[in-house]
Amino acid sequence: MRVLRQALGVGRRSALQLARFVIGRSVSFFSPRLRDRILAQWSTSDRLRYFQQFLFQSVLQVLMSEYYNPTTATDRREALKELCMGKDSGVAWANEYARRGFPDEFTDRTPIIRMLDRWLSAGKAREVHQVACSSAREVAYFAQRYPHIRFVGSDIDGAIISACQERWGQIPNISFTTLGLGELGSREKESLRCDLVFDSGGLQYLDEPTLRAFFRALLPLTQKLMFHQPLDIRFFMHKHSSSKPRGNFSWNHPYIRYLKEAGWEDVGYEVGFIEEHFWAKGVSVFARSTSIGKVGAY
Ligand SMILES: C[S@@+](CC[C@H](N)C(=O)[O-])C[C@H]1O[C@@H](n2cnc3c(N)ncnc32)[C@H](O)[C@@H]1O
Numbered sequence: 001m002r003v004l005r006q007a008l009g010v011g012r013r014s015a016l017q018l019a020r021f022v023i024g025r026s027v028s029f030f031s032p033r034l035r036d037r038i039l040a041q042w043s044t045s046d047r048l049r050y051f052q053q054f055l056f057q058s059v060l061q062v063l064m065s066e067y068y069n070p071t072t073a074t075d076r077r078e079a080l081k082e083l084c085m086g087k088d089s090g091v092a093w094a095n096e097y098a099r100r101g102f103p104d105e106f107t108d109r110t111p112i113i114r115m116l117d118r119w120l121s122a123g124k125a126r127e128v129h130q131v132a133c134s135s136a137r138e139v140a141y142f143a144q145r146y147p148h149i150r151f152v153g154s155d156i157d158g159a160i161i162s163a164c165q166e167r168w169g170q171i172p173n174i175s176f177t178t179l180g181l182g183e184l185g186s187r188e189k190e191s192l193r194c195d196l197v198f199d200s201g202g203l204q205y206l207d208e209p210t211l212r213a214f215f216r217a218l219l220p221l222t223q224k225l226m227f228h229q230p231l232d233i234r235f236f237m238h239k240h241s242s243s244k245p246r247g248n249f250s251w252n253h254p255y256i257r258y259l260k261e262a263g264w265e266d267v268g269y270e271v272g273f274i275e276e277h278f279w280a281k282g283v284s285v286f287a288r289s290t291s292i293g294k295v296g297a298y
Helices: 002-008 012-030 032-039 042-047 050-067 074-085 087-100 111-121 137-145 158-168 186-192 208-218 255-262
Strands: 127-130 150-155 174-178 194-200 222-232 244-247 250-252 265-272 280-288
Touching (some): 012 032, 042 050, 042 087, 050 074, 074 087, 087 137, 087 158, 111 137, 111 194, 111 265, 111 280, 127 137, 137 158, 137 174, 150 158, 158 174, 208 255, 222 244, 222 250, 222 255, 255 265, 255 280
Parallel strands (some): 127 150, 127 194, 194 222
Antiparallel strands (some): 222 280, 244 250, 265 280
């Protein structure tokens, strides 16, 4: 490495980045199958040592630069995301969330949970849908707490949904379906037609066009939308006008602006901080639709 640095006349950090770039590009170009195998270690990558860790970071760096390139189309982004977050990795993450249980040590610093509970206990809801549910620990918790309400949990990944059915299938008032939030067809819209749609940590993984289209498509389907997402500490929803990359397929989105532009009303939010995660904040966002029933019967 030192020889390479001296030959190129660059500092340690740039030399490392250059080496990663060359190796990452070479693997991705000459052996896409090897690249896919390396990326499939996403959920356990922190346990990789030395050269394996270096190889993983090299391939990931190339993938991320393509993912966040402004010219990359949404379909391509989804395919890149699936290489890391899909199938076994998706189920491994869901298992990790399930292991933490619910409520967990962070729940009292996640304002959306209080808001949801208040709304559900008011007795107005008959049907509630959690999108991008992963382990489904949140929707399962509320299904057990409110047995007279019907709950649906969905996620883009079929393997995650099979695991949810196995884990929570014994709860009578909950069902699961595979549902991606991009390009909603009639099946997806029918499933999202309910009193309240909520999400915890899923919308950050939609790119800007997909998120804006989702907010527009959801407006006539449900009367309430609530979600909790992470944002970088220096990203302010009332100041930023467009989405910014946050790394690892996640985005900083000005959710409030996009909701208002899509026609949602009474849009508001609360910020929750977790001291241990000092580089980020959580925003719990809520909005109301008055367009409900304007498209199709409710
Ligand atoms: C951070 S996890 C949610 C964790 C969940 N709150 C829990 O505690 O188990 C985000 C989920 O979003 C899902 N996701 C990502 N992109 C999606 C999309 N386009 N449509 C639907 N779900 C998506 C992922 O598969 C993943 O399971």
